[in-house]
């Protein structure tokens with residue numbers, strides 16, 4: 382360094398707003414948010430963990446699909462309350478983490494542990510799940526299920542970001558990450574993990590579930606998809622099988638998994654996958670999916686795990702009880718927003 386042409390002092394402030402929207406706690410039941418804050422406008426801390434921008438983008442990814450859902454009439458404006466509650470908790474975790482981390486970075490040298498690593502290096506490694514954004518867990522509520530069926534897929538933590546794993550796409554034998562089939566398009570995803578003896582044919586649990594999803598009036602696909610819309614316009618159903626791809630017959634799969642969609646009504650070949658057993662990356666093994674039973678994995682539009690359910694679940698996917706937020710139950714003419 383020959384010359385310092387400019388310098389400045391960056392003053393670190395640990396700050397967190399009470400709410401990320403304009404509705405005080407006492408008014409949550411009576412009106413929906415109209416102004417939302419995101420990023421450094423509502424949480425600041427030191428840049429040491431390199432998380433400010435990451436968490437800020439997490440804010441807007443959380444908010445984006447909710448705004449789209451409300452503005453297109455798919456969801457009630459009461460949904461917007463969940464933005465502040467979910468993201469403020471995430472930001473609070475970050476500010477608290479930053480307090481600890483600042484003390485580690487600013488601590489005295491020479492505190493090597495038994496592994497010979499300096500404390501900073503040791504803590505950096507230990508904190509990797511946090512800095513990769515994998516530790517945020519949304520609380521159970523209208524958007525995130527409870528843990529009653531978590532044992533069916535222990536590696537897909539309900540309330541946490543989807544932890545992707547390798548699969549092979551059936552139609553073209555392409556090895557890929559399952560998470561890469563999810564686009565940021567505000568759609569919900571319903572992944573069906575098939576039991577070991579189920580190849581998708583008639584009479585199996587996968588076929589029965591797909592039949593119910595596609596045709597039963599209680600199915601969320603039927604209830605939330607408008608007439609004339611593609612069957613996957615709101616909820617995108619995909620399936621993962623345990624068999625090698627040569628043991629599966631695409632043409633015998635339920636029609637929901639090979640729908641004709643889009644402007645030209647072309648067959649979508651990209652919804653069926655199998656475990657990548659050949660390369661030793663078996664998603665059923667990697668994510669602790671119970672092989673005999675399989676499961677349903679619901680992924681929210683922001684790619685957080687919404688729920689894990691048994692393949693026989695119908696009531697859990699059926700119509701919900703009336704929303705607890707009074708503003709959501711108001712007839713539109715009486716709403717204050």
Ligand SMILES: Cc1cc2nc3c(=O)[nH]c(=O)nc-3n(C[C@H](O)[C@H](O)[C@H](O)COP(=O)(O)OP(=O)(O)OC[C@H]3O[C@@H](n4cnc5c(N)ncnc54)[C@H](O)[C@@H]3O)c2cc1C
Pocket residue numbers: 391419420421422428430431432433434435436437
């Ligand atoms: C030194 C340093 C290193 C960092 N390193 C990392 C890192 O490695 N990884 C990471 O994830 N994050 C990092 N961050 C944090 C990251 O930069 C911020 O968290 C992120 O930029 C916040 O984005 P934002 O859009 O919320 O706010 P900002 O990026 O601050 O954007 C706000 C914008 O609003 C504009 N503005 C303000 N007032 C007005 C007004 N009245 N009218 C119009 N425009 C206005 C500002 O000019 C600014 O362009 C670092 C921060 C610092 C300071």
